[in-house]
Amino acid sequence: MSTEPAIGHASTLVTQEMDSGGPTPVGRHLTDWRIRRGLGVADLAARADVPSQLIEDLEAGEEWVDRGRVLSSLAVGLRLDPAELTGQPYMPYGPGHSTVHSLGWYARRHLARMLSADGNGGEADEVRLAELTDGVRVADDDGELASAAQMVPALLELIGSPLPGDADHRIAALRAAAHVAVSRLLRRLGYRDLAWNLLSHACPPPEVRPAVLEEEVWLLLDMGQAELAVARARRESADVPAKVLLPLAVAHATLGREAESERLLASAQEKANSARQRSQVASAGAFAAAEVGAYDDVLGRATGAACLPAGDHSALLVLTASARTRLGQYGAAVEDLAAAESLAPLHTRLNPLTRELVSVLPALAQEQAEALGEIAARLSVK
Known part of the structure; x- marks a missing residue:
């Protein structure tokens, strides 16, 4: 199985242990759209610049998507908005x-x-x-x-x-x-x-322009347009507003520019003047680390994000649940997922990564199958 670093294919530990009950939501939509486009696996792999093995594993239910750059690469290869692969809006x-x-x-x-x-x-x-x-x-x-x-x-x-x-x-x-x-x-x-x-x-x-620009950059990232997000921020001003540093850092990580991402995070940390702002920097650092496959770093940075509002905290907990799953910490992953749903139920249920995890975790965390089944039922996912 490929472990190409540019895409950050998952660890073989997880995929070898999985006894899947079927593909995740992204895996199902991927198969449907690939067939609609008349593409073979190798054709799509070439278009999306991802390993063929990754596509095969996604479609077989032996892999899931937890990174923006993987999702956007597949969407580009299929000429889609990433939402067509996640199924949003649900x-x-x-x-x-x-x-x-x-x-x-x-x-x-x-x-x-x-x-x-x-x-x-x-x-x-x-x-x-x-x-x-x-x-x-x-x-x-x-x-x-x-x-x-x-x-x-x-x-x-x-x-x-x-x-x-x-x-x-x-x-x-x-x-x-x-x-x-x-x-x-x-x-x-x-x-x-x-x-x-x-x-x-x-x-x-x-x-008010910095707040608008911040939301534009986050939105472009969600659309799978990290390069456009960077260009949009840079076009506004040579001196990027402090509010925009965090989504910009995640955008650079999505593009594989780790050094620039870390520079922006350090700048944001210097400008943070409250516990909440420092927590937001730590959270953005965790999301940036996930984009480069540094799962231990995801967990380490998440510990510094203790003062996030409930909505943002729930998204971070879903991210740490995915990181723990990659690291084989299945019970802890389910605990994080349950904690996220307890904090912000709809935020968690409408998060595409939650749906990916609920599809793959039952085969891995069999002792928590009942709790996962209850979460899946609330998501209207089998």
């Missing part, structure tokens, strides 16, 4: 998921109104706009996606469109911040096209 399962799933409809309606002659919507209520924007952002941070989603329709009504004579700097800043809050939520749900369209209408004043 069909709603349960009332909370149904609530957040409806955001796609509200976002489309909002964008249509912005493009219409009647899209301006009048003068904004500054106090209410600030209140709802903070509410969406805090609920998202706290892992309460359904609560955040419930506030979005009213927020979109208040955002309106930039008025021709809108010279009120505070209102412009609030509108841009609201676009970022809603776009981040849409990105988490898998509505990346809608998130990008919303960001393109943010029209931020200078002090």
Whole structure:
């Protein structure tokens, strides 16, 4: 089995021990799309610049995807958005998921109104706009996606469109911040096209531009466009804003540029002035380490991220669960997965990596089969 470092194929320890019950979600979609494109395994391997063995293992259920560059390479080879391979946005399962799933409809309606002659919507209520924007952002941070989603329709009504004579700097800043809050939520749900369209209408004043740029870089990364993410950040300014250093560091790691990734992380660490910011640096370092296959480093860096909000902490726990699985620590991996779901249920269930892990862990962590089955049922995954 290939262990090509450029792609970071998994350890043989894990794949040799797996007695798979079938391919993961990415593996299933990969097979379907490869056949639709009329490609053999070798053809796709050449197009995607990945080992043929990796594709065979994914399709046979003996491997899973836990790195952005692997997913984006396969998507490029198939001429797809990475979401087509992960299955996002997922069909709603349960009332909370149904609530957040409806955001796609509200976002489309909002964008249509912005493009219409009647899209301006009048003068904004500054106090209410600030209140709802903070509410969406805090609920998202706290892992309460359904609560955040419930506030979005009213927020979109208040955002309106930039008025021709809108010279009120505070209102412009609030509108841009609201676009970022809603776009981040849409990105988490898998509505990346809608998130990008919303960001393109943010029209931020200078002090809000770093927050918009940060979300744009994260969004491009999720779209499998690490090179574009780097170019976007560099195009804005020679001096990259502090908020953008972390997604930029992950982007460089995704591209295999470890030295530049570490330089950016060190710069972010120097500028961090709170426990939360230092935790965010540690978390980004863990995600960067995962991209280069440094699984022990993933776990080491994750220990420094103790002050993350629940939503971000859950994503980090899913990442450490994957790293532990790669290292053969199956029981601990299941514990991390369960802890992530306890912290932020919908965040965890809508994370594509969660679905990959729930597909591969039952064959590895047989003593935790019951707990994994319960998680799978809540994901509506067998």
